[in-house]
Amino acid sequence: MSAVTTRPPEPVQEERAAVLAPISWRWPILYGVLALLALVFFTLLPETGQSTTYQLSRGGDAWSIPNFAVPSTLSNWVLVAIMAALTAYVTYATMNRRSVGKWVPILFGIAFVLTFLTWVGAGRGTVIPITTLLSGALALSVPLVFGALAGVVCERSGIINIAIEGQLLSGAFLAAVIGSLTSSAYLGMIAAPLAGALVGVLLAFFAVRYWVDQIIVGVVLNVLVIGVTSFLFSTVLTENKATWNASQRLPDLPIPLLSEIPIIGPVLFRQTLLVYLMYAVVIFLQIWVFRSRWGLRMRAVGEHPKAADTVGIKVNRTRVVNTILGGAIAGLGGAFFTVGSGLAFGKEMSAGQGYIALAAMILGKWNPTGAVAAALLFGFSKNLGNVLSTIGSTVPSEFLLMLPYAVTIFAVAGLVGRVRAPASENIPYIK
Template sequence: MSTAADQTTHAHPAVRVPISWKYPIAYAVLALLALIGFGFGAPADVATTFRFARGGDLFQIPDLTVPTRPTTLVLGVILVLLAALSCWTTARRIRTGVWLPLTFGVLFLASVLCWAGGGHGLVTVTTLLAGALALSVPLIFGAMCGVVGERSGIINIAIEGQLLAGAFLAAVVASALTNPYAGLVAAPIAGALVASVLTLFAVRYWVDQIIIGVVLNVLVVGLTSFLFSTVLTQNPQVWNARQQLPNLPVPLLSDIPVIGPVLFNQNILVYLMYLVVIALQVLVFKSKWGLRMRAIGEHPKAADTVGIHVNFNRVVNTLIAGAIAGLGGAYLTVGSGLAFGKEMSAGQGYIALAAMILGKWNPLGALFAALLFGFTRSFSNSLSAIGGPIPGDLLLMLPYIVTIFAVAGFVGRVRAPAAEGVPYTKQ
């Protein structure tokens, strides 16, 4: 005799989610590319050398020299096996966790580096990773700006303009006062000023937030380019001299091979980036401020009914977000020891926006997405330095190709805050 629970189960059978073959197909294509293109296509009778240590490290890791073709063939076979494992687990609806994509990605990159470096030069792993972090810093600050703003319900397309404004004011103030730390203080002010214009039109006048963001980007590009041509270039020693934040190595930790120079021998901006990511991850999900932020981004009317001032909090949070983006702009000038140049943000604000979306509006997710894009650029630069067989134009395109495929592959599985971009007024 069937029970009521059994009858309910038969009446409403469990709905099975359709199997997605997107990732197994991607793994298979990349594995075949590694096996056929990098394995059988690798030059014979040459070797590739990987260097992991530097002279001042706490202990030395010897260089690793491997025969190019046998190594790439072995890596290609392993990648094919991992792709087959992905197909098997997908067909049986078995979750593999993050170890599979991470392992596959590391082995695929090793295969590319081994193939490109065969007979061409030395592959320095520490330089590759240090370059990845350096190129990721503006993206991470920009992505954190996007998380705070959009979690509050304000679409922030103006990250590009906030990065550029921060870079400009940081360079000018640091040069005028001959103090890079003064530029570090000025940069978030510039980002917040751009954000204030965004909030004025988005909150007060209900202008479409995407349109105002694009307009602000164009405005900041035009204004900084005009000032660069008319003021900075006329007297660069006063207004646009290079000022660089010094590195502050952490004792002992900075001497650890590979990770020491990458993570613990940086300037104060990089350490601030660590703090910003950790603080936001905790505050967004574990604090009263974060609860209010998520409430006004998801259901502002409900937030208003419990006494939360929706528009005031949106304005404050967007200004905080702009200040964070300004710090990212400072890294382009005083953080890297460069003078300001026209449009030096070079579209990084838009890539930061993509990192935020790929990271599902989560600080840690946005961090890893930004690191992915930064690593891709550093990887491209390393391949160019090695002088391998990959055409230079393709290497320049590589970071943007990865950005497009990453967002196209994941954006369908994420959900933006429900009230994002919707002006709020009391009824």
């Protein structure tokens, strides 16, 4: 009897290919469309022979950089070539199923913005103030960053925090009142998180204790805060403004040496204590959410609360604590509207920034650093509209203000990447 030998099956190339996920061409298409727009509208259509003047220094800078002019058409051709090269690189990486580094979208975005600014300032005799543009963008992003981080903390534990708008407004109100009563902007800043935490307590109470729909509770809390603060503003703050609503402002605290670095120094290191706290909160949350035991438990509660409860994690207590903490973070961001900007409190002065912060959180995919990047995009777009209006540009500022919202809609629709919320948000846990 002859022995029958069997060979192990060899992998077939077609079977291997069938296992691989289909190639997504969304990023090469997006890069290509943006590069084409920059080529047609910002490079080919404008008249040749014009120049654009940039300003990198402001009055009082230790190292003064003189204004310089660049040839508009030639500069844009170079920038478009960079965008085209990056598009080709992204296309090649996509074809070979390779990931690209974060430097690619950053460099592409810088090139696209510079192309737009060079086109805007071409032949108009105006100066594009780069440092002013960046510092203003950072300032306008402060409440958005705090609000987006508050949303990350709450929603990672399974609580949808629609009440960010109310938390920002209540923080601005209490910061103004305490700052005015004590004549100390710092005490006003310390009081602001308490107001936001109180709104967080109400949200946690109704959402966790009585299982009320979290979206409805958030909307009701926003209306409640707007009503209460408007009533107190009309009756108390307005009647005795010197006592209850005198403007106080946090002083700038330039960091030695770092604040003298051209461009970067005035933008990042010549700020108030509130902005420095924002830096610290971003770093802390990025480590805390993804590199700590508490962060692991928080994410487990937001994704699969029953499994978390099985291993001994107290689901509802975790949600309550994180909701209150998120409210405190948003309240701290609300201090920017009053003591952070040197303004007295005004009715509904948050002006929908809480909802914009929610959009930034979604665009950032519930990640602290991603939420910060999205908030900075929103702040930059808003300040870019302000700067263009100041220098007399013909570009309507409304188009620039509309851009972040359009990007957010595309992100939620999945056109610029997968966006998935925590699985158990807005689902009460009933043990």
